Amino acid sequence: MEPNVYIPKLAKIIHIKEEVGGARAIKTFRTVFVNGDGFSHRCGQCAMLSVFGKGESMISISSSPLVKDYLQFSILKMGRVTAALHEMEVGDLVGIRGPYGNGFPVEAWTGKNLVFIGGGIGLAPIWSVLQTALAKKEEYGELTLIYGARTSKDIVFKEELADLKKQMTVHLSIDVAEPEWTEFVGFVPQNVLDKKPDPSNTIAITCGPPIMIKFVIKALQDLKFADNQIYTTVENKMKCGIGKCGRCNIGQHYVCKDGPVYSWAELKKLPQEY
Amino acid sequence: MANFEDLKEEARKLLREGKIKYLIGYGTGGNGWQAIPVFIKTPEDVEKLVWDPTCVHNLARFLVDEKRRKARQKQPDKRPVGVVVKGCDSRAIVVLLQEKFIDRQDIYVLGVSCEKAGVIDDHKLARKLGGKKPKKIELAADRFLITTADGKVEFPVEELLAERCLECQANFPVLYDILAGEKTRKAVDKPFGSVEKIEALGQEERWRFWKEQLDKCIRCYACRSVCPMCYCDECVVDSINLAVTADTTAEEKAHKVKWIQRSAESSENFVYHLVRAIHLAGRCIDCGECERACPLDIPLRFLNKKLEKEAKELFGYEVGFDPAQPPLISSFKDDDPGDFIR
Amino acid sequence: MTLEISSGKMMDKILEKKSLPLWMEKLNAWTVYAPRKDENERWNYEIIDHAPASLELAVTTLPAKALIFPQREVFLEFSKTIEGNRETLEVREVLPNGKPFVIFGVRPCDARAIWLLDRVFGGDFTDPYYWKRRSQASLIGLACHTPPWENCFCLSVEGSPHGEEGLDILLTDLGDSYYVKTLSTNGEKLVQAARELFKEPQPDDKKKVQARHAEARKKLVRGVKGTKKERAAALQGLFDSSLWDEESMSCIQCGICTYLCPSCHCFDINDEVDSISPLRGKRVRTWDNCQFPDFTMHSSGHNPRPDKASRLRQRVLHKFRYFVENFDQVMCTGCGRCISLCPVGIDIIKVLDKVSNHGA
Numbered sequence: 009m010e011p012n013v014y015i016p017k018l019a020k021i022i023h024i025k026e027e028v029g030g031a032r033a034i035k036t037f038r039t040v041f042v043n044g045d046g047f048s049h050r051c052g053q054c055a056m057l058s059v060f061g062k063g064e065s066m067i068s069i070s071s072s073p074l075v076k077d078y079l080q081f082s083i084l085k086m087g088r089v090t091a092a093l094h095e096m097e098v099g100d101l102v103g104i105r106g107p108y109g110n111g112f113p114v115e116a117w118t119g120k121n122l123v124f125i126g127g128g129i130g131l132a133p134i135w136s137v138l139q140t141a142l143a144k145k146e147e148y149g150e151l152t153l154i155y156g157a158r159t160s161k162d163i164v165f166k167e168e169l170a171d172l173k174k175q176m177t178v179h180l181s182i183d184v185a186e187p188e189w190t191e192f193v194g195f196v197p198q199n200v201l202d203k204k205p206d207p208s209n210t211i212a213i214t215c216g217p218p219i220m221i222k223f224v225i226k227a228l229q230d231l232k233f234a235d236n237q238i239y240t241t242v243e244n245k246m247k248c249g250i251g252k253c254g255r256c257n258i259g260q261h262y263v264c265k266d267g268p269v270y271s272w273a274e275l276k277k278l279p280q281e282y
Numbered sequence: 283m284a285n286f287e288d289l290k291e292e293a294r295k296l297l298r299e300g301k302i303k304y305l306i307g308y309g310t311g312g313n314g315w316q317a318i319p320v321f322i323k324t325p326e327d328v329e330k331l332v333w334d335p336t337c338v339h340n341l342a343r344f345l346v347d348e349k350r351r352k353a354r355q356k357q358p359d360k361r362p363v364g365v366v367v368k369g370c371d372s373r374a375i376v377v378l379l380q381e382k383f384i385d386r387q388d389i390y391v392l393g394v395s396c397e398k399a400g401v402i403d404d405h406k407l408a409r410k411l412g413g414k415k416p417k418k419i420e421l422a423a424d425r426f427l428i429t430t431a432d433g434k435v436e437f438p439v440e441e442l443l444a445e446r447c448l449e450c451q452a453n454f455p456v457l458y459d460i461l462a463g464e465k466t467r468k469a470v471d472k473p474f475g476s477v478e479k480i481e482a483l484g485q486e487e488r489w490r491f492w493k494e495q496l497d498k499c500i501r502c503y504a505c506r507s508v509c510p511m512c513y514c515d516e517c518v519v520d521s522i523n524l525a526v527t528a529d530t531t532a533e534e535k536a537h538k539v540k541w542i543q544r545s546a547e548s549s550e551n552f553v554y555h556l557v558r559a560i561h562l563a564g565r566c567i568d569c570g571e572c573e574r575a576c577p578l579d580i581p582l583r584f585l586n587k588k589l590e591k592e593a594k595e596l597f598g599y600e601v602g603f604d605p606a607q608p609p610l611i612s613s614f615k616d617d618d619p620g621d622f623i624r
Numbered sequence: 625m626t627l628e629i630s631s632g633k634m635m636d637k638i639l640e641k642k643s644l645p646l647w648m649e650k651l652n653a654w655t656v657y658a659p660r661k662d663e664n665e666r667w668n669y670e671i672i673d674h675a676p677a678s679l680e681l682a683v684t685t686l687p688a689k690a691l692i693f694p695q696r697e698v699f700l701e702f703s704k705t706i707e708g709n710r711e712t713l714e715v716r717e718v719l720p721n722g723k724p725f726v727i728f729g730v731r732p733c734d735a736r737a738i739w740l741l742d743r744v745f746g747g748d749f750t751d752p753y754y755w756k757r758r759s760q761a762s763l764i765g766l767a768c769h770t771p772p773w774e775n776c777f778c779l780s781v782e783g784s785p786h787g788e789e790g791l792d793i794l795l796t797d798l799g800d801s802y803y804v805k806t807l808s809t810n811g812e813k814l815v816q817a818a819r820e821l822f823k824e825p826q827p828d829d830k831k832k833v834q835a836r837h838a839e840a841r842k843k844l845v846r847g848v849k850g851t852k853k854e855r856a857a858a859l860q861g862l863f864d865s866s867l868w869d870e871e872s873m874s875c876i877q878c879g880i881c882t883y884l885c886p887s888c889h890c891f892d893i894n895d896e897v898d899s900i901s902p903l904r905g906k907r908v909r910t911w912d913n914c915q916f917p918d919f920t921m922h923s924s925g926h927n928p929r930p931d932k933a934s935r936l937r938q939r940v941l942h943k944f945r946y947f948v949e950n951f952d953q954v955m956c957t958g959c960g961r962c963i964s965l966c967p968v969g970i971d972i973i974k975v976l977d978k979v980s981n982h983g984a
Contacts, residue, residue, distance in 0.1 A: 010750055010752075012717050012719075012752050013749045013750065013751070013752070014699050014700070014751075014752075014753075014893075014907075015699075015700055015715065015717050016715065018713065018715065031531060033532075060702040060704075060713065060715070060895065060903065060905070060907075061702070061895050061897050061900075061903050061905055062895060063893075063894060063895050064893065085532040086532050086535070086923040086924060087522075087532055087535040087536060087923035088522075088535060088536045088538075088923075090532065090923070091532045091533060091535070091536035092536065094532075101713045103715065218926070243922075244920065244922070244928065245919075245920050245921060245922050245923075247891070247892055247893045247912075248891070248893060250748070250749040251747070251748070251749070252744055252745060252749070252751060252889070252891075253890055253891045253892070253893070253912065254889060254890035254891070254912075254914065254942070255890065255912070255914075255919060255920060256920075257938075257942070257946065258928075259941075259946060260945070260946035260947075260949040260950050265748065279863050281928050281929065281934065281938075282928050311969040311971070312963070312969065312971040312973075312974055313774060313775075316969065318874065318968060318969030319874040319968050319969070320874075321873045321874070339967075339968065343876065344873075344874070347873075347932075354930075354931070405664045405665060408665050409665060415774065500686070500695050500879075500883055500911070501695070501879070501910075501911075502878055502879035502880050502883045502884075502913075503878050503879055503916075504876075504878035504879065504880050504967055506878075507876040507877050507878035507967075508876050508878065508967050520918065521894070522918060522921075522923075523925075524917065524918055524921070526921075526923075526924070526925030527925060528925075530925065535923065543894065543896050543908070544696075544892055544894055544908075544910040544912075545695075545696040545896065545908055545910055546695045546696055546910070547696065571967070574967070575878070575880070575967035577685050577880055577884060577965050578666075578685060578686075579662070579664050579666060
């Protein structure tokens with residue numbers, strides 16, 4: 009008897025970190041399954057998080073599959089479910105069902121240089137790939153991160169980024185100058201053009217607000233990246249997470265099931281309705 | 283007195299001279315005999331306009347779409363739109379003007395009079411024709427002439443008229459820039475006759491009646507979608523914020539009250555329909571579209587008509603005749619009844 | 625997950641029309657639904673309190689899908705209990721637990737639509753709620769000897785007035801009897817439950833059936849042009865066309881075309897809270913509709929389909945292109961409900977006509 013795909017498994021929140029406070033609050037949650045019957049995931053996959061009484065929200069799993077002790081989710085407070093999550097405390101129970109989606113084809117990228125390009129909360133969906141590549145550094149080429157946020161306060165994983173700088177190239181940016189800020193000032197796509205990542209034997213992985221993704225792809229094309237060297241992960245309003253409720257489609261694809269990871273070569277063939 | 287051909291000529295002139303952006307009128311639909319709403323953009327297309335007893339739609343409804351369309355455009359075309367209206371539809375326009383939802387200069391009103399008749403009720407027609415398919419429906423004085431594959435049949439208008447037309451006290455437009463047809467007042471014996479029949483049922487019977495009817499509802503919201511007065515950007519049934527801007531906080535969205543669940547259960551269906559009726563008190567002009575659109579034939583008109591009756595009896599308020607009259611719920615008179623205040 | 629399909633060796637039978645109510649009465653192991661007409665001449669499937677004398681060609685307002693994929697169903701119940709200072713959260717699955725049921729008089733287009741929905745609710749993830757009801761359902765179809773109304777177009781979307789997909793039994797009206805073609809083991813069970821009522825067919829009965837079917841096919845008036853592949857290709861080229869804006873001008877964004885469509889399946893999932901403290905409630909699935917403005921709206925307010933034109937385009941493309949890409953089938957069975965019941969007369973056949981003419 010197959011388990012019911014709509015019934016979430018219970019998980020306990022074991023750790024909460026406030027990444028960003030204020031109106032655009034972001035918190036990182038770590039969860040463990042209560043009954044030990046969890047699941048393992050691939051980089052880029054997502055899970056439906058349940059707050060019983062409020063609803064469900066599809067969130068990228070930002071921890072690497074190599075981490076077995078917990079699943080990590082970084083969540084921007086946006087509406088009913090995410091606001092309820094933000095009010096939860098360590099020890100509270102949530103429901104999790106998944107993993108959903110197609111994941112990044114990391115096996116195909118061994119030996120290649122990887123350039124991660126993120127904006128705001130967009131760093132979270134690609135964090136799992138970055139952490140995995142870092143843990144298996146010898147299997148990949150050069151690792152670079154180009155990441156920006158609106159202000160220095162909006163940067164996520166602040167401590168992790170400080171650590172990261174010791175292990176790989178990290179270029180940060182904020183939109184508007186601040187007194188203590190010494191790195192790039194401007195939008196992420198502009199930073200990409202400024203740092204000029206080399207396309208040879210390189211894969212670029214980007215995620216952020218839709219408008220940022222659009223301009224990053226353009227910047228990468230200007231830098232002579234081929235369409236199949238550019239990867240992104242898209243999002244859409246979701247309810248079932250398994251390609252049945254009809255809501256999240258881009259053309260004939262359901263983002264929850266056939267996506268959310270796409271190369272630009274694949275994504276440009278779909279109707280640009282997302 | 284102008285007739286429908288004069289009205290069409292006026293429409294051609296307005297479009298030729300660019301005085302209106304486009305015209306919302308009735309055209310003949312796919313099956314060749316039933317009218318549907320059409321959007322006329324060129325003088326040549328005016329030929330498509332028809333006026334016959336199947337013109338049931340309240341075209342004032344599309345003025346809401348026009349307003350939304352303009353709101354989305356960076357440089358909207360500010361010319362008026364033309365709209366063909368019957369008596370009932372014109373009263374909808376009056377309510378929209380009373381509520382300042384539209385301006386008089388946004389519209390050019392082409393009125394048509396139902397004279398002593400009105401529009402046909404689909405179900406009554408189906409029953410009378412016993413399965414025969416109509417090909418054309420015309421009005422001749424006090425009879426409807428129906429052409430079928432087997433020839434012509436005729437019926438006195440009262441046998442086929444929609445119930446609301448039998449109770450109608452505004453069979454010609456109260457507001458217009460040009461009018462086709464006579465301004466003949468129809469004598470109406472019992473303007474609230476259909477409601478009185480339900481009122482006469484005992485409380486138990488009435489409860490059973492409404493429970494049976496509202497249990498049929500599948501919450502398709504056709505009743506709400508077809509109503510010109512249901513123009514709220516965010517309706518009480520919407521459990522999520524629809525009018526979301528960059529400034530809407532997560533807390534606002536999180537704390538939005540879910541008044542009604544999406545489930546088509548008895549309790550939710552009752553709340554939806556009763557709340558909608560109350561929100562239409564003093565605003566519904568009985569165009570009957572909600573009931574006509576309902577695929578499960580729920581007699582929604584009764585709910586709205588009941589409140590229209592109360593507005594008249596308690597407050598002397600008549601809906602949709604005077605654009606300068608304030609809306610019922612947002613005004614009061616010193617001599618309003620107060621006996622319910624203890 | 626598949627249903628058991630007849631191996632083709634099941635015997636065809638004849639049932640005299642006067643025996644129809646007797647058959648229905650014998651089926652007390654099932655809940656029996658049949659089309660019933662109300663005072664407004666509208667049909668709907670209802671549990672019969674007494675068996676009708678015969679089956680008429682009925683276009684029910686709600687399609688058969690409503691009995692297998694209902695407007696509302698509960699997925700699970702959740703409750704928090706507090707014992708001392710320990711709070712426990714319990715989540716209980718709630719599966720449909722009704723009796724097996726049989727629906728008499730299903731039109732082949734409604735049955736074919738359920739056959740299409742089997743693909744949506746199966747595949748990589750099995751929807752247990754749909755399949756529980758699906759496995760309990762037996763569908764007895766009635767072949768259309770004439771189009772039940774003027775807006776039928778089943779033949780041009782790979783259906784047929786005597787189509788068998790999704791059915792357990794197909795009845796063909798032969799005047800004073802029905803030709804009973806059993807199509808599955810579920811169908812067999814229904815016949816066996818009253819086997820004494822069924823006779824062997826005469827040698828020329830099968831020919832009569834074929835003649836009736838051929839006659840019915842000739843009577844169909846309306847149709848959409850082209851093959852499913854041609855239409856899908858034409859639609860791809862017209863994604864950015866102004867056609868969608870023109871055709872959606874009179875659309876009022878209600879849910880009639882989708883809710884009453886036998887093959888539409890979009891749904892919403894919401895938590896309904898019965899008690900806030902201690903927390904108690906249900907997670908519920910309800911029908912949803914791609915024509916509602918908020919269907920695809922993100923929490924941020926961003927809406928990939930912000931206007932009527934893009935939503936109408938989605939509906940037409942989903943049915944005539946995306947479903948063809950994913951399952952090699954048209955997600956429309958030509959029942960005509962969306963055309964007859966649209967309050968403003970939007971006609972999908974006319975929209976598709978414009979699509980084929982555009983490309984020409």
